[in-house]
Amino acid sequence: TGNQAEPGKTELTVFAAASLTGALTDMAETYETSHPGIHVVLNFDGSQALRTQIEQGAYADVFLSANTKHLYALRDQGLMENSSIGLFAKNKLAVITPASNPGNITTLADLTRPGTRLVIGTKDVPVGDYARQILKKMGNDSTYGPSYNASVLANVISEETTVTGVVTKVQLGEADAGIVYESDITPENRDRFLVISIPDQYNVIAEYPAGIVGSSAHKDEAAGFLAYLKGEQGRAILAKYGFALP
Amino acid sequence: MAVRRDLREYLLEAEFTVRQGEIMVLIGENGSGKSSLLHLIAGLLPPGAGHIRIGEQVLYDSMNGIHVPAEYREIGLVFQNHAVFPHLTVFENVAFGLRRRKVPEPEIRERVGELLARVSLENLSGVRGDQLSGGERQRTALARALVISPTLLLLDEPVSALDAAAQERMRSYLHTYVKTSNIPCIVVTHSFRDAASLGDQMGVMERGRIIQNGDLEEIRGNGSHFLHQFFCGCRKDSCHL
Amino acid sequence: MAVRRDLREYLLEAEFTVRQGEIMVLIGENGSGKSSLLHLIAGLLPPGAGHIRIGEQVLYDSMNGIHVPAEYREIGLVFQNHAVFPHLTVFENVAFGLRRRKVPEPEIRERVGELLARVSLENLSGVRGDQLSGGERQRTALARALVISPTLLLLDEPVSALDAAAQERMRSYLHTYVKTSNIPCIVVTHSFRDAASLGDQMGVMERGRIIQNGDLEEIRGNGSHFLHQFFCGCRKDSCHL
Amino acid sequence: MGRRYFQGKNPLFLTIGAGVLITLLVIFIITPILGLFFRISFEQFLASLSDPVVWNALVLSLVTASISTLVIILVGTPVAWVNARHHYPGREIVDTLIDLPLVLPPTVAGLALLLAFGRMGLIGSFFYDYGISIAFTTLAVIIAQIFVSIPFYIRQARASFEQLDTMYEHAAKSLGSPSVPTFFTIILPLVKAGLIGGAIMSFARALGEFGATIMFAGNFQGRTQTMPLAIYTAMQGDLTAAITLSVILIIISFLIIAFVKFKLRGYGER
Amino acid sequence: MGRRYFQGKNPLFLTIGAGVLITLLVIFIITPILGLFFRISFEQFLASLSDPVVWNALVLSLVTASISTLVIILVGTPVAWVNARHHYPGREIVDTLIDLPLVLPPTVAGLALLLAFGRMGLIGSFFYDYGISIAFTTLAVIIAQIFVSIPFYIRQARASFEQLDTMYEHAAKSLGSPSVPTFFTIILPLVKAGLIGGAIMSFARALGEFGATIMFAGNFQGRTQTMPLAIYTAMQGDLTAAITLSVILIIISFLIIAFVKFKLRGYGER
């Protein structure tokens, strides 16, 4: 993505959740190559911040949210093109530990061990909300036992407001484990973590919706971009970055 | 000229006239208000009721609401503590007033050079104000006030820090300066030498008021025990000077 | 005492002795290094080679690596620009040295009170240093230096800003003070009055050196044309004083 | 430094110019802040005030910011003094180093602190071997605040010290006062206004500190969740709740700063 | 303010104490920063340096922070001067208001700016009617930087002005110098060191500004993505890349600040 608006090109402004940074940067590049008339302008921030910006009149053509809550909130205020809204990616959660594994965590059951330093998101960020849902489900399952939920939560040393916070603390070895999206384990940092998958029966599937913003001046181009995102090439890139697909 | 101002516990009140080309020596005990009076005339202290005039020009008149700001009064003032600008060289200190008056550079160099020679500071012209000795500071302050050709000269103990020879030279230069440029001048001093050799007229301050004001013959002659006592600090008849 | 220090273009070099109970008057042109010499003796300027002694006590000796810091020299110094603490009252300015010496409060009150009376500042004891007139500042500086009963007194033009009557009183007080407390004292001055009434001994500085040093009889009598010229700024035979 | 002189009359255009400039600046600063006030309702404000989570955060913020400021004053004053008055090799490098935390985006500052004082960190690992962990504790909050706000105090203090005429120190010395009493009785009172200004800046910066804190100390209610962290946490769910907390923080800070200014004036003002 | 006096010998314990204190402070500040340096590889550093995205961000950061600092100096100096030397009703309230941006967590500051200058904002809507949008532009980056860093400059400048003896102004006045030339020829040179210190603080704070910028100006590469935003963006994928950018920011800032200090000394130092 070049920086300045080039003459004769349509500028397509995409607001995307921070967790999509790698995938969308890639995608914008390939999209621009195949659509020479279009210049994709990206704005990455937390979904909540992007929503606030759109509410306050920021210009955007497309909004890609990391959860349904914020995008639907905009829809309910009439700020979205309702028909364009749809899911384009899914994300599962996983437990990560540093590659050195200082807490010696190899199974989900190890998370209850007293003294384990666990970081998760706060209950208001999706990743934290989902983590709690997962722990609750596991607690309700006899394999882990009713005290599982409470004893894992007792090990939490920090409730992060962003997933990056969780990832960073685990990567630096300051936390023994963290619960993050699978997509947070990017190609660049994959070898810095050990990943413990969460079985599907406990896992929560996060849904990434996308839609055209109501005030967009380039609705056709925006629709084209959404189609690409949901199409063959888009899916391939999303998969490469660890997203599950709807 | 009449001015009026509150000092610590008393009012500053004065009424006197200094004629063109005349020097008035102002004496008085410490804290009697001499410096305050000069600052007031220069426009650095807020005056009360009254008026201040130089020749035809009214600087201040409480009745008619006239108040010329200090920077337009064209008064040469030597501060008691010199107030030499510490970051400027001696030359720039002296040139300061001329630069503000947009005097052309060659003329500045000439006039400043002449005054620096007068106060024997030629060799120090490139030295910063904060690296001067006490006497050198006072010389700078004198040169700075004189170089602007003021229409009134206010000198607050102008030679007290000079060495004796320089004092004598400076007194005679000041005398000539005032006579030739024909401006009024007020000199605050505690020294009999200054009063005797400079004064045409004398004012005595006490607690913010000018309590005596008159011709200097009184002093040069031997009329006044009071003045002798002031300067000698001893009775005239037992004076050892 | 011999001291050595670079001044602007010349070295400060001096060798002289002041006996207990004696006053040495130090004269010299502006910028000759008088103030610098006092600061050097007081330990505020870095000395070069030489030594400084008060009585038996060695303050500085470059050969033996002795260097008593200024704060332990017990020297009373009156600065040429007074250096009165602006945020402290007159009383606290004078009491400052005593407080640092942990003198008990009643004694402080007594000693400060006595000195304030000496310099006629009783009425201003509660006034802050930055609200004093020039002479009031000098009085405060004098009281502050004397109250600590120093073992050496260094006075830089100590009465130049006082009114004439106060000058006379102060000279006689200083004289008595030095004689009764039997300490050496150096007075820098440009005034013949000071020299004549205070000096037992005299030093003349020029370009950082003491070029003459000797008994005051020379001056009181009429031996030296040089000194007369210095103080009068005129030749003795044509003097009008 | 006396104030008895009046300032004379300024030319009209200067007075007007200054008035306009100040008004514009005040508008520039106050409009956004008022914007926050308009966003919340009074009921919500009262409700937040009685929320124990908010109280926890507020108390923690005030306590940690106060401790940080205290430490900053205690450490920063002598350092600023030495840098202002003493020459030593590398002085200007030290001085520039001290400024560096200002440049770091707070999150990076927090990251750097983790790399130094975390349990795997250069210094932290040493402590960790003795069973002391620094990160994720209230201590870490204070460390983060000190790290990001100490430069403000030291910069200001050094400038104040440098501007002070040395003659007062010499006078004090000649009166038999060793360095330490001179510092407290003469120097400090003369630069008081400057130091208080610096302390206010540091305190305010510490109060508002978010990025370094959450990175280094984590976000744990009652232990490391200061007001800014509580605000961010609330912001993820409910923007209005977050704004309400911000308004509380603004009001409290305003009162504290105004109070300190009123109580501790410089010596020049009475 | 002369410097010809030496400081005498300090008691040993003071010298040692000061030395220890400075060393500890330097360690405290430099260890975290070194921690960042140790995390990156030289190859990565070189690669980042030649990445156009990084260059864009770096140039944008330097340009916006410089403009902000310039505006801050131009606006802040007269305001600080007036607050230092002139009494007017509400002066201390204005002064305290100016401090408030310090307390706001940066994201909240950004939100407040958006509420004021956004398209729907109190002031922004007015501009928008004339076709000018402020938010999400490079201008917004500058506004955000000014908002968060102007208090530092004004605080420092006011303290410097207050500490200056009024006698020099009076001397200048009596020599016929009106307020404006007096200000430039006498007052500014005498408080230069303080003002430069304040400007350095503001510049550094502007360089490190993240939260308010991303909220108010958005994170658009080449337009509003300054270094801190680029660091944040990099952090989403790869921590090491983010740290590399931070190291670049630190090095550049260090050089700039050291250069400014070296070039523009106060009048007291030669």
Ligand SMILES: Nc1ncnc2c1ncn2[C@@H]1O[C@H](COP(=O)(O)OP(=O)(O)OP(=O)(O)O)[C@@H](O)[C@H]1O
């Ligand atoms: N702070 C300083 N830095 C450098 N040189 C200085 C400083 N102060 C004074 N000097 C120079 O040192 C020399 C001696 O100064 P000193 O103040 O000792 O003179 P002095 O004999 O006391 O003169 P005066 O009679 O004017 O007080 C002079 O040339 C002076 O310009």
Ligand SMILES: Nc1ncnc2c1ncn2[C@@H]1O[C@H](COP(=O)(O)OP(=O)(O)OP(=O)(O)O)[C@@H](O)[C@H]1O
């Ligand atoms: N800045 C100030 N604030 C308040 N009062 C002051 C200030 N400066 C001087 N005063 C007081 O005003 C009175 C007159 O002071 P002024 O300086 O005019 O005296 P003076 O006649 O010049 O004395 P001196 O011979 O000592 O110079 C004194 O009582 C003095 O203490």
Ligand SMILES: [Mg+2]
């Ligand atoms: Mg006076």
Ligand SMILES: [Mg+2]
């Ligand atoms: Mg001298």
